Amino acid sequence: MDISELHQILLNKYGDVGWWPGDSDEEILIGAILTQNTSWSNVEKAINMLKMNGMLSLSAIAKSGPGRIAPLIRSSGYYNQKGMRLFSISKEILEKYGSLSKMRLAGLEEAENFLMSLKGIGRETCDSILNYALDFPVFVVDKYTLRIFSRTGLGDLNIDEAKDLVYGSIGKDTETLKNLHGMIVFLAKDYCKTKPDCGNCPVNVKCLYFLKSNRDQ
DNA sequence: GGCCAGGACACCA
């Protein structure tokens, strides 16, 4: 199976999934940091807490301080660390650009270099922000993506190899790349939390089932 | 009670 075929199967199954959830670009960025190694259901509670307290924006976070943020995002785990990082990231973005829309005007390369220089933003979080919050044509590669690619016979790729394979096969349209990653998240949620080899997987992946005895890398 | 979740980073050899 190649990427085009995988893409088509997922499109037939899911169509346009409208991923990522969030009402604003800033909410998407905040969610991208909160969801690091954390299930989305826990992130949603933290986002609601921020919203209810008028803290769901870079300016509100930058004006407050890590000590005020941490208790609000408790449900997302690592709350002290994430509180510190949300605070410093918000501050640095606003100091350098003033807003996400102005940061977008700086272009993909500069935005990427800047984001990767911030403490608390690694490869996956950076790509999520570039694609979903800033609308750049970047494909987000997470653990699920590498596992699905591996088990559909595309090989054991690293993040850059996986991206290149996608770009070479389905191009660099921002909305298409958003949707492909979204569909992979849906696939993982729908079929990979029940039992191994359930027989219903649309891409006939034997086992995304996530157990220590079973996982690759 | 144990395992896992859409990671990132510091530290070590």
Place this chain on the structure above:
DNA sequence: TGGTGTCATGGC
């Protein structure tokens, strides 16, 4: 370059 410990809550 690769391995390991740390950060931590909530669902199943």
